[in-house]
Amino acid sequence: MTPAEEPTGPKSPLAQRFRGFLPVVIDLETGGFNARTDALLEISAVILDMDEEGKLFPLETHSFHLEPFEGANVEQSALDFIGIDLESPEREAWPEEIALPEMFRKIRSAVKKHNCTRAIMVAHNAHFDLGFVNAAVERTGIKRNPFHPFSCFDTATLAGLAYGQTVLAKACQVAGIEFDNSCAHSAEYDAEKTATLFCGIVNKWRELGGWPVASTEFEEQEAN
Numbered sequence: 001m002t003p004a005e006e007p008t009g010p011k012s013p014l015a016q017r018f019r020g021f022l023p024v025v026i027d028l029e030t031g032g033f034n035a036r037t038d039a040l041l042e043i044s045a046v047i048l049d050m051d052e053e054g055k056l057f058p059l060e061t062h063s064f065h066l067e068p069f070e071g072a073n074v075e076q077s078a079l080d081f082i083g084i085d086l087e088s089p090e091r092e093a094w095p096e097e098i099a100l101p102e103m104f105r106k107i108r109s110a111v112k113k114h115n116c117t118r119a120i121m122v123a124h125n126a127h128f129d130l131g132f133v134n135a136a137v138e139r140t141g142i143k144r145n146p147f148h149p150f151s152c153f154d155t156a157t158l159a160g161l162a163y164g165q166t167v168l169a170k171a172c173q174v175a176g177i178e179f180d181n182s183c184a185h186s187a188e189y190d191a192e193k194t195a196t197l198f199c200g201i202v203n204k205w206r207e208l209g210g211w212p213v214a215s216t217e218f219e220e221q222e223a224n
Helices: 013-017 074-084 095-113 126-140 155-163 169-173 187-207 215-222
Strands: 021-030 039-052 056-065 118-123 147-154
Touching: 013 039, 013 215, 021 095, 021 126, 039 095, 039 126, 039 147, 039 187, 056 095, 056 118, 056 187, 095 118, 095 126, 118 126, 118 187, 126 215, 147 215, 155 169, 155 187, 169 187
Parallel strands: 021 118, 118 147
Antiparallel strands: 021 039, 039 056
């Protein structure tokens, strides 16, 4: 954000919980592992919110199928693994330069709602997803990327701590979250499961006394 965009009012309890950052869960499907050369094929974002009791929950999901950028590498093995048919007329893919600003606009709206400074990416093996998003932003010349450029929350790490599992499906199983392997490797499905997992870990930590929700100051400022 530019100085003119810095929040000036009271931060919501959600903003206070994460030091002014709004956690947004992201999942991608790609044509390979190299963020610079390989295509970004799907992106899904789950915006989170917090209820009056301080519990974090998934609020809304925004998803796009994406056209490979010009000159992008797409490995057939990647398509086979994630089950994407690039030629399918039902795919309704968007160019990166249209889809990403639209998704970022929705995220910035949530950032503003909670009076946060910016969004922070939550993802499973998060630096992979962050690298692809940053590469797409650079490639398309997008100026208003809502995400912190290098900080993120990694649910593989958090699930390893909380449940002793780093694979998303296995972590969900231990956490009591239903996971259908036949639906996996869809950006929307995996993003929503990752969001449920992240919220569950954060809420469990709160229940154990690890974080008191600092709502008193916010409520007093609102009252005044």
